Amino acid sequence: MSLPDIAAAVAKHRRILITSHTNPDGDNIASQLGLASILTGLGKRVDILDQDPVPSRYHYLPGWERISNDIGPQAATLAIVVDCASVERIGRVAEAITPATMEIANIDHHISNVNFGQYCHVDPQASSTCELIVRVARQLGVKLSAEQATILLSGLMTDTGGFRYSSTSPATLRTAAQLVESGADLAWVAEQLYMQQPPNQLRLLGDLLIDLKLEAGGKLAWMAVTQAQLKRHSFNLAESEEFVSYAIAARGAEVGMLFKEQADGVIRISFRSKGRVDVNRLAAQFGGGGHVSAAGARIKGKLAEVEQTVIAAVAKELA
């Protein structure tokens, strides 16, 4: 099943529900908004329903308010699930998906996608689901507006770390070129993504960086954020932040780590790698997991003790 099938599904249905995974990120928000705008332009009646609200850092995306978190009965006869390897990833929105009255389409780029749904377009070679939505638009014969192009470019950029990850293929770069030609404002998107950092977050980052520590001959760079620091800078750990990316940016570091002291006595640990060390395996030692380059774990305990245990174990692995 492929692009023509997605087009056939769209042709067949007039009321369409779009949904995606919990803990939304730049690519799944943008792919939902881009697809909704394209289908609305084709005369469809479209709703977007997600379990979790859109983080404020993505409120620059035109139409983000269209995403409802009000889980209830839906009139749609087609549900398009984007950027999800399996239906489980949509969380409680599953309650609103009724196979008796709805067909399901699946548009995704995760290699672990289980090919659920009556219609699917899954391509693990794609950098992002937004890259696939551009293909869907072409298949549907839709000429993207400048606003649609800007939205979709946002997803390409967030899922490739701003065209820095190895997932940035020639096709990704050509899709980006096409979006800029359609009027996407690349510099504006970059400003929204990278130059809108809350001042208190920058000051807290400073407070962490000044104590950046190295272990294992510099192969491990790590920092910790305490409850006292969070209070001092009025920062809420629930806000999205990428402090750990500054640890892994250290010259010589193969692993970067950030310890976060939560109010409930749990220490959350973020692991990052430059790609040569599998941090999924490191995090698994502490009951966590993730990917080769990014993983996490949670340990109950006192910050100093957890730091000591985990640093010792990771340093041993890197020796």
Add this chain to the structure above:
Amino acid sequence: MSLPDIAAAVAKHRRILITSHTNPDGDNIASQLGLASILTGLGKRVDILDQDPVPSRYHYLPGWERISNDIGPQAATLAIVVDCASVERIGRVAEAITPATMEIANIDHHISNVNFGQYCHVDPQASSTCELIVRVARQLGVKLSAEQATILLSGLMTDTGGFRYSSTSPATLRTAAQLVESGADLAWVAEQLYMQQPPNQLRLLGDLLIDLKLEAGGKLAWMAVTQAQLKRHSFNLAESEEFVSYAIAARGAEVGMLFKEQADGVIRISFRSKGRVDVNRLAAQFGGGGHVSAAGARIKGKLAEVEQTVIAAVAKELA
């Protein structure tokens, strides 16, 4: 004059000197190395001569040691000057360029280029001189090697701020796609450029960020680096750093500033803008200058006093 002329110049000469501007950056280093490698592959005898040495952060570029700073008589009969708006920009290398025995070719993307030389290919629409070197290679019928593609991609990335500036055109992105197809390792280049930060530089950045200050209702975000901080972190101000980019990254800031206290009693000031405020005009008030989005100035005086004067003047402009 255009691409065929550059090809004609290359066909005519066997001993070629490549040079570029003082204070080298990613694009001019990569364009010299890429062009030298291409011409060497065509059987030319090529030297590269620059006034200033290659900064250590660009030592990842294969062949950087080929760039000599030993200014003396040259046997070349063609000098190709890249990434320079005028010959003056090559500094003391001008002493080695002898019009009586040499022709001059000019490959550049600066809008201010004065079209010097017998042969020139100047295109202000190009993101970078490396983008032009890719065109030159195509004109010469050269198929780029993976190493050449990686070198040239580096220049595209540094001159566009990693595909973030408005100079990133559809042609830039398509050129990047072509370079990745030729074997350029985009993720490796990104790692070299953005994930090799000296740990002491990261700690000093922390020391500055913790004191990030806002003025003019948040439209101005600024920091200062003192001699005491430089000593504490063993950091040399001559090393390339982009601390000011963290000030302009603050949400709400239209201008970012960094005051640097030098050992000689001069305060160096860096100005950055998100593009809506002309910092060239602000810097000019203090005898400095630059571009709309990036400028600098130098003022003799005590740090606290210079801060007070400049902040007051800039805040008034932003009011």
